[in-house]
Amino acid sequence: MIGAEGASSSKKARISENPVSKNRPYFALVVDDDPMIRRIHSMILKSVGFKVEVAENGKEAVDLFRTGAKFHIVFIDMEMPVMDGIEATKAMRAMKVESKIVGVTSRNSETEREVFMQAGLDLCYTKPLTMAKIVPLLEELQKN
């Protein structure tokens, strides 16, 4: 699926060194109302071997878990229509969702990020996601 042929040498090295592509896949959920962000974050995660599903808002994410879907990790935006990231995270934790939940926000306010963390996040990152942010998370999943 990850097209190694024709890829740059740096991309080839990253993919071949990544144990996920050799062992069982990890499943990620990207929750964001911005289609561009969903596309970018999905591609970043797929490039390191995640299987990715997307949701457009918090309610869709919560509904996925309600129907029995399981993910190793969830990347969730803070501000979304219908149900925002804070409410969705609270709902997922109330459902005893054990996935790692990572908030992804463009907000710089410490107060807002703290409120988001308090909802039940494991981590909160500033958008956009980068390899430097994703790789340590993947390594942690592999350790556990």
Place this chain on the structure above:
Amino acid sequence: MERNQQLRRQLASMRQSLFDQGHLDEQFILLEELQDDANPNFVEEVVTLHYRDSARLITTIERALEKSPLDFNKLDGYMHQFKGSSTSIGAKKVKAESTQFREYCEAGNGEGCMKTFQLLKRDYATLRRKLEAYFQLARQAGPNEIACRPK
């Protein structure tokens, strides 16, 4: 073959100038590195999504700047969204101007906001034009590995 090589050289040169002129930053390179055989138009798709979304925001900000008195909170909110979208494609100059605009909002400086917005619109339009030309040339050159990272 020779024509194709010429196109690729032209494409590489066009791409390099976007970085040299400060229009793009490392985030664009990340997008290029994500592009692969399964998603050969990924960068263009993302850039297209950005311009679809950001054009709407530009119009919204323009209308908000016509109001009196200016609602700096609203302006800041719109620009925050615009900046986020610009950051995601690596639009370096536009991102810097967005930051400047937001500083003027915080200071309640309407004139500063308006002047900065004019600069931002200019650079936004310039980058959009250059990227459209770049992707058009890339389509002519045909599928190939994206040009190497700038040295």
